[in-house]
């Protein structure tokens with residue numbers, strides 16, 4: 032070896048030693064041959080590839096940027112732009128798929144000396160993730176403040192997680208505490224047939240990852256659905272949907288109540304890393320804010336329109352609904368009738384069995400009414416033990432038959448008091464109906480109330496019909 036060659040080799044060794052000690056990932060490639068001739072230690076650690084595995088620049092691109100369209104439309108124009116020395120952006124910030132299957136966000140830059148192109152890569156994943164999360168969080172909070180649809184808000188969360196963990200598909204299920212079931216909140220990238228199959232699933236042991244996580248109220252990690260007992264009844268469904276691993280986290284309110292379940296699915300067997308768990312925590316806590324806010328909105332609305340004891344429409348809501356229905360009847364020249372109902376001697380029920388048992392009677396009564404009435408009837412609790420029922424498309428005779436049926440059903444029923452005694456009670460009803468083309472709810476109620484008074488006066492447990500032909504509107 033000549034002295035010059037010796038010096039050159041020594042120089043190269045020193046340069047490599049120097050580059051191996053820097054934390055920045057560095058590589059150089061030969062422009063004419065397209066070969067990658069050197070990668071430093073940081074490069075190997077960062078991307079996970081050895082020089083033998085990515086000896087050619089094309090192979091490198093295919094591995095780290097598997098999407099050919101992205102290579103053609105983003106990376107290649109950037110290189111050409113850079114070569115012309117007029118870069119529209121000096122560094123290219125892009126996503127790189129590493130050998131371990133994770134993708135990292137990097138800032139790439141290169142310089143050219145003769146036939147050699149020197150590349151350096153800076154890992155900006157943490158910064159990028161923090162920025163994206165911040166953006167997703169503020170987008171979500173803005174949507175919450177604007178009362179956007181819950182599904183849209185949850186979609187933002189799901190999309191953010193999927194963006195950070197490219198190989199995952201995520202979902203948010205909502206917990207219905209009354210039925211103990213999970214309903215679909217958002218799962219934009221799971222197949223429809225899968226979402227439909229698990230919609231309304233009852234939580235319990237061995238009900239997939241979400242059903243079990245919600246039931247146990249703790250995180251469930253299933254590495255391989257195909258062999259896990261939690262999935263034994265859903266293994267085929269999961270196979271059809273192409274999911275093999277599923278990690279699920281219960282979503283809890285600030286008070287710890289179960290609100291739903293967040294799930295991350297993968298197409299291959301997989302256990303979560305620390306970063307995955309952190310991502311799941313992030314998603315669950317955002318989803319919790321969105322769901323809790325949505326639920327309290329709904330509760331406020333329910334309180335504004337529902338009677339808290341019976342769950343029926345309250346006076347205000349009954350008037351709104353009844354007015355709309357009456358207007359439709361007037362416009363389509365249909366009949367319309369009103370019933371007013373009052374429990375007989377309700378005071379004595381309270382006195383004999385206690386106020387709480389009186390409440391029980393009112394609750395049961397409301398349930399019985401809902402079952403006995405036709406679907407299009409509008410029912411409301413408009414006073415203490417007073418109920419109103421609008422019957423669209425029913426004339427006075429039909430309404431009287433409905434009223435008679437209610438009276439009879441209730442007279443033959445019993446409600447269990449708190450100390451388990453059978454409480455029997457009766458009701459009185461007044462009927463009014465629309466005559467001609469002019470009518471309003473106040474007038475119908477006034478007439479029905481008059482008839483109800485008559486029913487009370489003439490002995491109770493009976494139905495009386497108002498003389499509507501003498502009303503001011505007839």
Ligand SMILES: Nc1nc2c(ncn2[C@@H]2O[C@H](COP(=O)(O)OP(=O)(O)OP(=O)(O)O)[C@@H](O)[C@H]2O)c(=O)[nH]1
Pocket residue numbers: 340373374375376377378379381385386387388389390393414415416487491
């Ligand atoms: N338990 C209970 N009682 C109520 C509620 N609202 C009103 N009441 C009671 O209902 C009773 C109504 O009594 P009254 O108006 O004298 O009528 P009544 O005893 O039903 O007798 P008649 O209507 O004449 O047959 C009162 O004792 C009220 O306290 C309620 O939400 N729960």
